[in-house]
Amino acid sequence: MSYAILRTQKLKAGNLHGSSSHVTRSRETPNADPERQHLNRVLIGGDRSPVDLIQGRVAEITSERAAAGGKKLRSDAVLAVEYILTASPEHFSGKSEDEILEWAEHSTKFLTDKHGKNIVSATLHMDEKTPHLHVYHVPEALDAKNRPTLSAKQFYGNRGLLTQLQ
Numbered sequence: 001m002s003y004a005i006l007r008t009q010k011l012k013a014g015n016l017h018g019s020s021s022h023v024t025r026s027r028e029t030p031n032a033d034p035e036r037q038h039l040n041r042v043l044i045g046g047d048r049s050p051v052d053l054i055q056g057r058v059a060e061i062t063s064e065r066a067a068a069g070g071k072k073l074r075s076d077a078v079l080a081v082e083y084i085l086t087a088s089p090e091h092f093s094g095k096s097e098d099e100i101l102e103w104a105e106h107s108t109k110f111l112t113d114k115h116g117k118n119i120v121s122a123t124l125h126m127d128e129k130t131p132h133l134h135v136y137h138v139p140e141a142l143d144a145k146n147r148p149t150l151s152a153k154q155f156y157g158n159r160g161l162l163t164q165l166q
Contacts, residue, residue, distance in 0.1 A: 002091035010078045010152050011054075011136075019082055020050040023123050023134045032127045039126035041101065043108050043133075044119060050136050053120035054080045057138040061148045070147040078152035080120075081139055083111060086132035100124070100131050111135050 011019055021027040025037060026049075045053050058079055065073065085107045092100060104124040112119045121136040141151035 002088045004091075005084075005086045005088070007084045008156055009082045009084075010156070011080045011082055012076060012078055016051055016054065016079060019134075023121075023125075024049055025127075029128075031129070032125070034127070036127035039097065041104070041124040041126070043104060043122040043124060044112075044135075045121035045123070048121075050080075050121040050123075050134075054136055054138055057118065057120050057140075058150070061138070061140050061150065064148045068145075068147040070143070070145070070149070073150055077150045078139060079150065081137045081152055081156060083135040083137065084132055085135065086130055089130050092131055097126070100126065104131075104133050107133055108135060111137065 009019070022029060025032065025040070058073075062073055065071075087103075095103075101124065104122075108119070108122045111122075115137050118138045118140050119135060120138055121134075123134045125132050125134065137155075139150055139152040139155050140148055141154040143149045143151075
């Protein structure tokens with residue numbers, strides 16, 4: 001029996017670059033096969049790095065917040081949440097590249113339907129043992145005064161929300 005796997009990780013300014021450099025393969029990734037790197041696909045985000053895309057979206061939210069009379073965002077705010085989506089290896093066994101890409105596009109659509117323009121980057125990795133998808137979500141929410149802010153807690157703040165997402 002195969003299993004769907006969905007993992008989330010909150011990213012603040014301090015760990016954003018490390019995550020992005022793994023996804024873009026700008027740092028060495030020992031468990032990735034360089035001969036298969038050409039199979040990786042960027043589904044959302046084009047040529048821009050996830051860091052640039054996240055910082056751009058955060059800047060938009062910050063600007064909207066300031067225009068609404070809100071204070072600056074907290075310096076320790078969660079800037080993005082990285083989703084990693086995959087399945088147990090037997091799920092992908094015998095699947096063609098096109099079938100895996102279809103799975104990735106369907107998974108990405110699920111998240112963009114849920115989070116809209118706040119999904120800023122999605123990359124399919126085919127160069128590791130098990131195909132998987134990295135998706136970045138900027139957790140935009142509204143504060144008590146209906147101003148835009150960042151709040152991962154509203155999306156991922158308790159076990160029930162994560163169970164529902166799974």
